Amino acid sequence: MGKFKYTDENEQEFQRVAKKYPKIDAMMLPALWLVQEQEGWVSPDAMIYVADRLGKTPIEVYEFATFYTMFNLKPIGTYHIELCKTLSCMIMGAPELKKFIKDTLGIEPGQTTADGKFTLSEVECQGACGGAPMIALNNQYHENLTVDKLKSIIEECK
Ligand code: FES
Numbered sequence: 001m002g003k004f005k006y007t008d009e010n011e012q013e014f015q016r017v018a019k020k021y022p023k024i025d026a027m028m029l030p031a032l033w034l035v036q037e038q039e040g041w042v043s044p045d046a047m048i049y050v051a052d053r054l055g056k057t058p059i060e061v062y063e064f065a066t067f068y069t070m071f072n073l074k075p076i077g078t079y080h081i082e083l084c085k086t087l088s089c090m091i092m093g094a095p096e097l098k099k100f101i102k103d104t105l106g107i108e109p110g111q112t113t114a115d116g117k118f119t120l121s122e123v124e125c126q127g128a129c130g131g132a133p134m135i136a137l138n139n140q141y142h143e144n145l146t147v148d149k150l151k152s153i154i155e156e157c158k
Pocket of ligand 1: 089090124128
């Protein structure tokens with residue numbers, strides 16, 4: 001058994017959710033979600049833990065986790081910028097935002113700054129197309145962005 005373990009609070013949540021599922025092996029999604037809430041990402045160690053808890057093999061958990069793009073499979077920065085790359089956002093300026101992030105923070109999608117502060121991910125439509133272009137910053141939406149607005153958002157994080 002590795003080092004990962006749910007916190008007491010998450011263990012309680014795991015038990016609570018488990019009651020709602022007829023079979024424990026249907027719990028992959030909530031079980032991994034709890035891991036990500038706890039650690040910010042899903043480590044190989046945590047996958048082994050989840051496999052053990054659900055009576056699955058680690059490779060089954062791995063395949064599941066890689067299929068769903070919302071799971072981070074690498075540690076992420078303190079600030080996770082999720083830039084929408086779908087049509088409305090793309091037309092309204094997402095490429096300029098992406099370029100600005102690259103020019104100022106030096107990261108491309110999938111990368112984290114060397115100081116561990118910022119991670120950039122590109123994501124599909126977040127359902128906020130009316131406010132395109134948009135990012136989610138640690139799950140909080142920022143819409144109708146311009147390079148200037150994004151600049152002040154990033155400045156505030158520094
Ligand atoms: S296209 Fe970006 S939120 Fe829908």
